[in-house]
Amino acid sequence: MATSTRTKAEQDMSRHAWGHICAKLNAPRRSRTTFVIVEGADDLAFYRRFFDRRVTSLYYSTKLDAEGTVQDGGCEELQKIVGGVLNDKRTDKVVGIMDTDYRRYLNNYRCPSNIFLTDYRDMEMTALRSPSVKQSLRNWIDGYEDQLRNIEPILRHAGTLRILNDIYRLGCSFKKKVKIGCVYDEKSHTIYPDWKKRYNTAFKKGCLKNKKQKSNDKIVVFLNYCRAKLHKAVRSYQKEDFYNICQGHDFISLLSKSLVKTSVYSEENIWTRCFDAYAIADFKRTRLYDSLHGWESEKGLSLFRRG
Numbered sequence: 001m002a003t004s005t006r007t008k009a010e011q012d013m014s015r016h017a018w019g020h021i022c023a024k025l026n027a028p029r030r031s032r033t034t035f036v037i038v039e040g041a042d043d044l045a046f047y048r049r050f051f052d053r054r055v056t057s058l059y060y061s062t063k064l065d066a067e068g069t070v071q072d073g074g075c076e077e078l079q080k081i082v083g084g085v086l087n088d089k090r091t092d093k094v095v096g097i098m099d100t101d102y103r104r105y106l107n108n109y110r111c112p113s114n115i116f117l118t119d120y121r122d123m124e125m126t127a128l129r130s131p132s133v134k135q136s137l138r139n140w141i142d143g144y145e146d147q148l149r150n151i152e153p154i155l156r157h158a159g160t161l162r163i164l165n166d167i168y169r170l171g172c173s174f175k176k177k178v179k180i181g182c183v184y185d186e187k188s189h190t191i192y193p194d195w196k197k198r199y200n201t202a203f204k205k206g207c208l209k210n211k212k213q214k215s216n217d218k219i220v221v222f223l224n225y226c227r228a229k230l231h232k233a234v235r236s237y238q239k240e241d242f243y244n245i246c247q248g249h250d251f252i253s254l255l256s257k258s259l260v261k262t263s264v265y266s267e268e269n270i271w272t273r274c275f276d277a278y279a280i281a282d283f284k285r286t287r288l289y290d291s292l293h294g295w296e297s298e299k300g301l302s303l304f305r306r307g
Contacts (some may be wrong), residue, residue: 016070017059018081024057025090033057034296034303035094036083040072043123046275047097050283052305075099082114096294097288099123102166104244116295118284120241121159124248124271126286127278136277137270141259151254152185152242154195159245160237161203170207177206180250184257190259280305 021035036058037053038044044060051058061073061081073081078096085094096115099122103109111117120126127133138144159179165172172178182202183195192198237245252267259265283289289304296303 016064016074017062018084020059021057021081021085025085025088031091031093032275033091033093034301035059035085035091036303037061037078037094037096039074039078039098043097044271045125046127046278047216050280051303055301056303077099079112079115083112084114085111093299093301095292097292100244105163105167112293114295116288116291119288120243120244122248124252124274125243125246126288127282128251128276129243129247130278130282130285133274133277136273139290140273141265147258150191150299151251151258152246154191155180155246155250156238156242157196157234158199158250159247160234161199163237163245164233165203165207172203172208174204174247178202180254181257184254186257189257189260207294 010241017037024033024035032055036047038047038058038060040060044058048058059081061075061077062070063073063077065071075098078098082094082096086092089096092114094114098115098117100117100119101121103111103117118126119127128137141147158178161178162174164170165174173203178199182198183192184190186194202225252270256262256265256267257269283305292303
């Protein structure tokens with residue numbers, strides 16, 4: 001790492017994840033610490049329970065904007081931090097845990113060094129897939145399986161459009177333009193009968209209103225004239241595992257709305273239920289754990305809590 005970059009990071013250490021790591025790398029006992037970087041604050045709360053805090057330091061990725069304000073860094077900043085530590089060469093004991101998202105559907109995708117991916121689409125879907133969490137939700141929500149069957153086609157369709165957005169680089173911001181709530185009638189507390197048309201319309205508008213992509217003729221052609229191609233692509237993902245396709249926040253949001261009593265079944269309460277039910281035993285049954293365990297064994301380390 002260039003000296004100027006390191007100095008800047010160290011100056012920001014009180015507010016910036018990379019700065020905190022630089023401070024620890026300057027400490028005499030740095031060789032005893034393994035750095036674990038996750039995407040966001042929710043991920044940090046979820047994963048920190050499984051690591052031995054005596055030998056690991058966990059951070060979620062952050063970045064500073066032009067005004068010096070701390071913002072969530074997400075997966076891109078996570079990769080920069082892990083890569084930065086490796087390039088710095090003061091330690092190679094750093095790993096990143098990143099949502100798989102839809103990388104499994106990208107041709108020739110290669111995961112960067114020391115980055116490990118969730119078993120399913122994201123952290124939430126990996127937890128929701130576990131038997132412990134499923135049983136907890138069944139015990140708490142009357143007719144949970146029926147609720148899931150009702151909303152699964154919608155969530156699968158939404159997830160498929162997210163995949164197409166990634167693969168074809170259509171530039172749609174689902175968080176801003178295509179919220180899953182657009183399929184739900186708040187007055188009647190039911191899913192709109194024409195939910196697919198509503199969601200597709202929102203998706204199309206979300207793509208075309210993206211300023212960076214607005215002049216891209218390929219996107220206009222894809223959306224307006226290649227409906228058969230779109231339909232074929234949607235159908236091609238119908239047999240994929242639901243937990244690979246669906247986005248976790250969409251799942252929890254639509255489940256909450258469908259249960260109507262949002263004071264009881266709020267998004268926060270649903271996730272808390274999942275969080276509490278997911279134990280270290282569940283984590284140790286994942287491919288993510290196996291990959292991390294293989295890495296720690298290769299390094300001669302012991303990163304995880306016992307139990």
